[in-house]
Amino acid sequence: MARTALVTGGSRGIGAAISKALKAEGYNVAATYAGNDEAAAKFTAETGIATYKWNVADYDESAAGIAKVEAEIGPIDIVVANAGITRDAPFHKMTPEQWHQVIDTNLTGVFNTVHPVWPGMRERKFGRVIVISSINGQKGQFAQVNYAATKAGDLGIVKSLAQEGARAGITANAICPGYIATEMVMAIPEKVRDSIVAGIPAGRLGEPEEIARCVTFLASEDSGFINGSTISANGAQFFV
């Protein structure tokens, strides 16, 4: 029977490419989103992938949403914690609200997404936890103290989960994309974006599908000995 994969933030951007790639590999896929009903409805109509709305920053909503997905589609064997936001500001101007919004969504959101599926993975002796971190968690970034903290935190999460899950057949890995052509990056002013591209040895932004291919690789049965790792996919911008 086909395994079930959950992709948070799976209806737009990198997450949408991940959802589609997992479906193409034969998984049952559930994609979540936060509030953009129109984009989610369009995505479901185009792909046939079921979408579910909940806020990853809220534990109870996440647990209830995950229970619904498992009742409607099947036990979740692959979880892709992809939902993320930015609230950029230089540190001296960063507000506590901007700090907490990003921590709650990008870091606590990973806990809220993985914690409810973890017991089932342990029982079934199989699981794939894949967290979408960022190059900016590896190297830091001007005006992203909040964001970089969460993305660096993701690497600690997967390294720890890997050690806890290894004997139960569960792997936990992170992917650190560089700059990928999504709405998040296209929202950066063009001049700034041009200077970013100039600093990428590959001379271009990455495509969401290039991150999705890393996910399908890590999700597969064959990747069981890759655990606690980080895949950097950034056009040779930074080597870790």
Ligand code: NDP
């Ligand atoms: P987008 O802004 O294009 O999409 C974000 C997705 O996350 C949307 O589906 C959105 O839902 C969902 N989302 C946001 N907040 C919440 C929340 N609180 N609860 C549930 N869902 C939420 O992002 P990208 O595709 O660009 O980024 C995806 C991931 O990749 C993020 O974690 C990001 O940090 C990371 N990343 C992105 C890079 C890039 O260059 N784009 C580079 C490195 C890392 P809705 O549609 O309802 O708003």
